Amino acid sequence: MNIRRPLALAAAGIAFTLAAAACNNSNGETPLPAPDTTTSAAPTEEATQEPTQDASPWTEEYTSAEIRMYERALQRFTRYEELAEPIWAEGKATDEAEKLFKDFFFGQASHRQFDQLREWEQIGFQISGTPRVHWSKPSLMGNSNLAIDQCIDSTPLQGSQNGEERPTAKKFLRPHLRTISMIKEEGQPWRIVTVSDGSAQGEEIRRCKI
């Protein structure tokens, strides 16, 4: 009996299996672009919302003093994110963590950060990495407060819970807006009041263009 046809079919089946395996990571999800690639994350799958903001030039709208204010506030937030990353990656509500939140957050917002970390410790949850920032610009400029819009994606974030990997919702892997509101009172450094990225209850995720 000629077995060439069955062998060909088997080979095709095996090849298809291997191809399918290559297209899925261990979670069964499509692999994400590596953080250092320059692949555009232009949203093609989601048809629910058009990006409402882009990185159009904004510096002409503000005075040089306002731009300096914005740059210092942004620097302060970026510094917080760098220092906080290992804390959220460890997921332990330590004294060091509490101090960091008090240094960088305004009033009770710092307590809520610490409460969040305590809850993560209780449920064994951690997140390592920080979001990839595509662009930043001010969205509100007051005398002692401002808001910063950033177009980010969560591809660098790695969540885990009690040793098991946790997935990121797909819509957060695509460019979306994060708004950071900050306050600077006299004699104090810039402090964070809120950070909104669309993940809180009742919040809508806002798309942005790269």
Add this chain to the structure above:
Amino acid sequence: MQDLRTWALLTTGLLTAFLLVAVPTSALAEGDGPPDTPCPNGQAWTLQPGGVWACAGSGNDGTKPGNTGGTGGGGATCPSAPDGKCTDDKGRPWLEAYGGPPCYGDSAGPVDAGYTYLGPNGSVTTTEPGYLYTCVAVFPWEFVIPEADAPVVDPVVLANQAVDRLPFAVPEINTAPAAGGRTWVGLETWLWLPDGQMDSLSLTVRAGATSVTVTASPTRVDWDLTEGSTACYSSGREWIRGMSGNEQTDCSYTFSTLSRNQPDGKYPVTATIAYAVTWTCTGACTSTSGDLPEVSSLSSSTAIAVEERQTVVRRHPKTR
């Protein structure tokens, strides 16, 4: 026999390949929703800041309230407060752990270190900057909350509180022909409000380090003339005695029926001003600006009789 064995092996291989493709290697779902696998111990999939799913809590729709931080966020509930609300409907924050029973605090604003106030046991001088509060409903004395413990108030609540305190105009109705008097079927009746009644209104309300300014801008006047209604996008134009018949207005109404069947033989006329309301927040703001739903002023009323003009026809005798 060997062929049968070969067929069996190949078929098994194909079936295995099919199963490997058809059945996901993990039960975790793709897409925006939570994973398919259930959480243990009665927990539920909850979206964390950054968009990462975790098993937490006691079951909700998968989102956490009150994101207030970078890679972390906090809940915005106050378990000891009435209904767990951290801000009451007057925009007052729920205050705890300052040395007295918890309450919703009225804010008098920021104070510097060295500020002296009347506490429960006499005068107190602050050693660091903070925010001065009173809990009038509980006790009359003051207390200062250090900046590090300053509550962050929902600006929308403050904005609504400010709207309640805005001095909205009560429309002063003017018509020509004059209200209280009469107009006629088929005659354009001018409608207007005096100058100043369509000015924007603004008010700032503060709670602790959060300051919200609302601005209410009039957008139209809704006129209800009983027989019908009209919306005018200005205060109208005053009719002044002596104006020529060619003068025009952008706010008027022309009656088509008599008012004699109405109570008192007159049509009630009511005017209401509609306002668009926006707010901005300065200081410690959970959000920086927004809109509130349209607000209407109180309405005012008058009445107008609508009659029919009598036409007199005189027959001129022919001259011979």
